[in-house]
Amino acid sequence: MAREGVDALLVFGEHEDAGPAPVAYDTWFTNGRPGATVIFPRTGEPIALLPGPMFIMDHLESSRRGETMWIPPHDLRGARTSGTIIETLDRLGLAETAIGVVGLGPHMPWHPEGIIPHGLWSEVVSRLPGADFRPVDLPFGQLVMRLSREEIAVVRHSAGIGDAMVQAMVATAAPGVPESRVYAAGMAAGYGRGSLPPAMHLWSGPDVVAAGPPAWGYRPQAPRVLGDGDVVYAEVFSRFGGRHTQSQVTIAVGDVHEDFHRAADVARAAYDAGLEALRPGRTFGEVVDAMHEPLDAADGWSFLIAVHSLNPGLSVGKGRGLVSRISGAEGYPRVPDHPAFLPDLELVPGMSFAFEPNYAFGRHLVHLGGTVLVGEDMPVELNPYSARLLRAAGD
Incomplete structure (x- = not known):
């Protein structure tokens, strides 16, 4: 707050079921359930504005069990409406001060223009005309x-759970097995180890080019059944203790097309180039450029970004919008290219990143990788298991 010249912080937390890349900066102040709005005066204690009675009940029960609660009951509020925000700022004497806001700035990739609802924020601004609200999302995120x-240590544990999830999926995938069983095996491995993983991304097929949650989760249709020659693509998310890790997974089921092996070699070369570049004192943009060198040199194409930060999800690698390279994509809109976000971010030990290079020859796509830490000198791989083309154990 001193560095940014503000008298308080107002931190808006995204809903707890937001899924991957959640904007949960509130938890850095509460050590609690995501979804609060935190007001932290420079000369006082933080106050948590909670969405409703469930959050109060959870706080009460956790306190009764002796768990570590960072914000005491007298600094809780039972709503986080615009009226509660205005009332709290006014009572703290902050109605005509400079207030740094987390929630107005970019949160990649889902919220490039902020996450605070328009109705709520327009009411706050109109009723506190003397306040000087300043977005501080980026400086706080980098901090x-x-x-x-x-x-x-928490991230390492989360990554270990992620590996167990992937191993359970590899053990389950086989011809004749529905996608839903592979999905369930991975999620069960996470839940059984005390993680609350967000819904994973999963698709399968002999030549499928797609990313995201399986279609049977949002359309009324049966899960696809795996066949010989399929691959299973998955982005596996593990979340433990409020910290996040990711594994990028391609599982070969039976005898797959040779182009999958070629694509895996290119993706792995990008992964290794990223490891070589991930050193203290270098920049995020240098890592992005290094990972794209092998991708640009080969004669296929890459599908999505190759790297982004974790804890928090702040910096994002460049994308080239090559949807037009997919056969059958005629008539679909072009996805705009985008440069790396925060390329000048200096790497320091303790930063965490998701390495997720991908490459395709025709419609034969591989993506691989996992969570990597910036070490004191060398990078620390937390998910080397999924940084290669995997083979289903049950085929």
């Missing part, structure tokens, strides 16, 4: 990117 020793 917390360097994880503490305790946080790194």
Whole structure:
């Protein structure tokens, strides 16, 4: 707050079921359930504005069990409406001060123009005309990117759970098995180890080019049944203790097309180039450029970004919008290219990143990778298991 010249912070947390890349900066202040709005005066204690009675009940029960609660009951509020925000700022004497806001700035990739609802924020601004609200999302995000020793231990544990999820999927995938069983095996492995993983992304097929949650989760249709020659694509998310890890997964089921092996070699070369570049003192943009060199040199095409930060999800690699390279994509709109976001971000030990290079020859796509930490000198791979083309154990 001193560095940014503000008298308080107002931190808007996204809903707890937001899924991958959640904007949960509120938890850095509460050590609690995501979804609060935190008001933290420069000369006082933070106050948590909670969405409703469930959050109060959870706080009460956790306190009764002796769990560590960072914000005491007298600094909780039972709503986080615009009226509660205005009332709290006014009572703290902040109605005509400079207030740094987390929630107005970009949160990649889902919220490039902020997350605070228009109706709520327009009411706050109109009723506090003397306040000087300033977006501080980026400086705050960069401040917390360097994880503490305790946080790194939590991230390591989360990544281990992610590996167990992937291993369960590899053990389940086989011809004749529905996608839903592979999905369920991975999620069960996460839940059974005390993680609350967000819904994973999963598709399958002999030549499928897609990313995202399986279609049977949002359309009334049966899960696809795996066949010989298929691959299973998955983006597996693990979340433990408020810290996040990711694994990028391609599982070969039976005898797959040779182009999958070629594509895996290119993707792996990009992964290795990223490891070589991930050193303290270098920049995020240098890592992005290094990972794209093998991708640009080969004669196929890449599908999505190759790298982004975790804890928080702040910096994002460049994308080239090559949807037009997919056969059958005629008539679909062009996806605009975008440069790397925060390319000048200097790497320091304790930062965490998702390495997720992908490559395709025709419609034969592979993506691989996992969570990597910036070490004191060398990078620390937390998910080397999924940084290669995997083979289903049950085929």
